[in-house]
Each structure stands twice: as structure tokens, then as C-alpha cells.
Amino acid sequence: MSFKIAVIDIGTYSTRLLISGVQERDNLQDTLKNIKDILSVGRITSLGRNLKETGYLQREAVDETLATLKEYVLIAKEHKVDTILGFATAACREAENGDEFLQKVQQLGIDVKLISGEEEALLSFLATAYGINPEMPFVVIDQGGGSTEFAYGKKEDDSYRLIKSKSFPFGIVNLTERFLKSDPPKLKEMDSIREFLRPYIEEAFKEMGRDCELIGLGGTITTLVALEYHIYPYSSSKVHGKILKKESIKKWLNYLSSMTLQDRKKIPQIEDKRAEAIISGILIFDTAVDIFGKDYIKVSDWGLRHGAIIKYVIDRYNSK
Numbered sequence: 001m002s003f004k005i006a007v008i009d010i011g012t013y014s015t016r017l018l019i020s021g022v023q024e025r026d027n028l029q030d031t032l033k034n035i036k037d038i039l040s041v042g043r044i045t046s047l048g049r050n051l052k053e054t055g056y057l058q059r060e061a062v063d064e065t066l067a068t069l070k071e072y073v074l075i076a077k078e079h080k081v082d083t084i085l086g087f088a089t090a091a092c093r094e095a096e097n098g099d100e101f102l103q104k105v106q107q108l109g110i111d112v113k114l115i116s117g118e119e120e121a122l123l124s125f126l127a128t129a130y131g132i133n134p135e136m137p138f139v140v141i142d143q144g145g146g147s148t149e150f151a152y153g154k155k156e157d158d159s160y161r162l163i164k165s166k167s168f169p170f171g172i173v174n175l176t177e178r179f180l181k182s183d184p185p186k187l188k189e190m191d192s193i194r195e196f197l198r199p200y201i202e203e204a205f206k207e208m209g210r211d212c213e214l215i216g217l218g219g220t221i222t223t224l225v226a227l228e229y230h231i232y233p234y235s236s237s238k239v240h241g242k243i244l245k246k247e248s249i250k251k252w253l254n255y256l257s258s259m260t261l262q263d264r265k266k267i268p269q270i271e272d273k274r275a276e277a278i279i280s281g282i283l284i285f286d287t288a289v290d291i292f293g294k295d296y297i298k299v300s301d302w303g304l305r306h307g308a309i310i311k312y313v314i315d316r317y318n319s320k
Contacts, residue, residue, distance in 0.1 A: 004038070005312060006076035006084045007305040008069065008110060012048035012091040012173050013145025013277065014219060015065055017041050017072040018305035019079050028317045029158050032130055035309060038079060040236060042219075043068050044273035048091035048146045048173045057095045066104060073108050086112035087308055089120055090146030090171065117167020121149035123307030128215050129153065129160035130310050131302030132241060139208050139292070142303065143218040143284050145173040145277075150201075152208035164207055168200045172220060175280035183261050185279055190257060193280060197287045205291050214289065214297040216244070219274060220281025224252050225299050226269040234269070240301035246289050249297070253282045 001024045009016045023034035045065040050058055069086075076084050086105055092098035092114050105112045115123075124142035128134070128151075137154040151165040179193045225239045226232065228248050256264055257279050264275035289297055 003083075004079060004081040005309055006072070006079070006081040007308045008072055008084070008086040008112075009304045009308075010047065010065065010069070010086055010088045010092070010105065010112070011145050011304075012051075012089060012147070012171055013044060013046060014042050015045045015047070015068045015072075016043075016303075016305060017075065018309070019076060019081060020306075020309050022309070022313060028314065031313055031317060032310060035313065037236075039075070040305075041072075041075070044219075044271060046145075046173065046273060048094075048171075050177070051091055051095055051146070052174050052177060055094075055096050057091060057097055057101055062101055062104075065101075066108070069105060069108055069110065073110065083312075084110050085308060085312070086110040087120075087123070087304060088112055088114045089304075090117070090144060090169075093117075094146065117147055117149060118165055120144075120147070120304065121151040121165035121167055122162055123304045123311060124149055124217055125151040125153055125160070125162045125165065125307070126310045126314075127302040127304065127307035128217065128300050129155075131306055132215055132298065132300050134213055134215065134298075136213050137209070137211060138213040138215050139204070140300075141214060141216050141285065141288055141297075143216070143220055143281055144171045146171040148284060150204040150208065152212065166200075166204050166207070168204075170197065170200065170284075172277035172281040172284075175283070176277045180279060184259055185257055190279065190283060193283045194287050197284060198291070201288050201291045204288075210293065212292075214292055214294050216285055216297045216299050217303045218281065219271075220278055221285055221297070221299050222301055223269055223271075223274060223278065224249065224282065224285075227252055227267070232268045236301045239299065242299050243296050244299055245296045246294065249282065249286050249289060253279070253286055256282070
């Protein structure tokens with residue numbers, strides 16, 4: 001039996017759609033190997049803009065996100081999917097009007113769920129485990145717009161076990177709005193972000209151990225891969241699984257932070273809206289690599305959406 005599933009990740013910074021086809025096999029592992037991406041699209045909608053300051057999702061951001069979601073539903077229906085699942089994250093968890101927004105999403109025909117930071121970490125873990133297939137223990141860093149998840153686990157026989165996860169209340173939107181006031185950003189502003197991040201990431205390091213591989217998710221780290229490997233236009237298959245050395249992260253941080261926002265926007269690999277927040281994102285990974293004492297980070301193009309499909313398949317198989 002085969003079916004199609006659409007997953008929409010309604011993030012603080014971006015809204016993304018993934019449509020996949022699943023061929024069910026005699027056992028779970030073979031079924032997981034027969035998940036094929038049909039379509040993947042994303043748009044920066046900045047749903048969480050000014051959220052920390054006001055406590056509310058802004059009308060303009062809500063309207064832009066809902067317009068994108070309407071378009072995604074039409075695309076999903078054109079592909080004749082069997083299910084459309086939506087997952088809302090940090091912005092909707094924090095906003096006073098988050099429930100009101102989710103009701104509007106539900107009315108579009110999306111089976112939407114507000115997930116906790118721990119659930120978000122699990123989906124990122126599953127995506128990394130079955131997308132990268134690490135052999136040694138690993139820590140996933142899923143950097144988002146409003147939160148960042150660290151998830152530690154390892155391979156056991158043919159499957160993967162999540163051992164520990166942490167969801168921290170920082171992402172590229174709230175870090176940028178809080179700390180980066182200058183253009184280009186001043187060194188002391190970036191140092192303030194590092195000092196803010198340090199206790200959180202040290203907590204993750206203490207609880208998740210030294211004997212691990214770091215794997216990074218999110219638009220910032222995949223953009224750095226595109227820059228480092230001269231990938232343009234963006235190609236998921238060319239980015240997925242690439243290694244980004246510690247020196248390369250620092251090189252791009254120094255280079256991009258010396259530029260004005262308008263100059264960053266001129267770089268083909270950097271989307272206009274991402275140019276506004278990419279410095280904060282790089283600082284998250286740069287600080288993590290330093291604290292974990294690693295020479296490199298492996299990069300996954302699979303994220304929450306792939307993890308949601310994997311979990312859906314696992315739950316469907318286990319319910320038989």
C-alpha cells in the first residue's frame with residue numbers, strides 16, 4: 001500500500017511544506033527506507049516578529065503566514081495527498097493570540113498541532129537519525145526562529161534511541177531583535193549574544209557528553225554550506241550530509257558580520273529576509289562548536305517536517 005502525506009512546519013521564522021510518498025513494506029525499517037520526497041518548498045514569513053516585545057503575533061505576520069498556508073493547501077490538494085499535518089512551534093507557544101491563529105489554520109483544512117519544545121526536539125532527532133544515519137552517538141542542534149533544540153541519542157541495532165533533549169528559548173528572531181542594533185553589527189553586540197548563549201549550551205554539553213558527533217539543522221547552517229561549497233541555486237541533495245569545519249563557520253561569521261544588511265542581501269545564496277538574522281544563527285553554531293570542543297559540524301537538510309513523517313510512519317506501523 002502507498003499513500004501521500006503533506007507536512008507543514010509553521011515556524012517562528014519560516015513556513016515550510018514537504019510532500020512525501022510512502023510505500024508500505026513488510027517491516028518498519030524497509031518502510032522508512034521507502035519514504036520519497038515529492039516536493040519541498042519554504043518561505044520566510046517571520047511569524048514571530050516583535051513577539052518578545054509585544055507578547056502577540058502581529059497582524060501583518062499572521063496575514064502573510066495564512067496566505068502562505070492557503071497556497072500550501074492548494075499545492076497539497078493538487079498532489080492528491082491523503083493527509084495534511086501542520087506543526088506550530090515556539091511563536092505559537094509564546095503568543096497570547098497563538099490559539100486564535102491556530103483556529104484560523106485549522107479552518108484551512110490543516111490538521112495542526114501545537115508541539116512542545118521536547119516534541120520538536122524528538123522530530124529533529126528522528127529526521128537526523130534516519131536522514132543522516134550516524135553510526136556514533138550524536139547531538140542534533142536544531143536552530144529555529146524562536147527556540148533552539150539540542151537532542152542526544154545513538155543507534156541501537158537497526159533503530160535509534162533519543163536519550164536526552166533540551167529546548168532553549170532562543171532563536172535567530174529573538175536574538176537579533178534583542179542584541180543586534182547596529183548595521184553592521186558591533187563586536188560587543190555579538191559578544192553579548194555569546195555570553196547569553198554560553199550557560200544554555202554549557203548545560204547541553206554537560207548533559208549530553210563529549211563522545212558525540214554534532215549535526216546541525218536549520219536555514220542558517222544550510223545557507224553556510226551553500227556558501228562554503230558554492231551551491232546555487234539551492235539543492236537539498238548537495239547540502240545534505242556535508243561537513244562544515246569550525247574554521248569555515250568562523251570565516252563566514254567574520255565575513256558576513258563585517259557587511260551591511262544591504263550587502264548581505266546581494267549574496268545569491270542568502271535570501272533577503274534571512275540576511276537580517278543570519279549573524280545570530282551563525283553565533284549559535286559557532287558557540288556550540290567551541291563549547292563541545294568539535295572541529296566540525298555535519299549538516300542535515302532534513303528537519304522537523306521529515307521527522308514528523310517518520311514519526312507518522314512509525315506510529316502507523318506500531319498501531320497495526
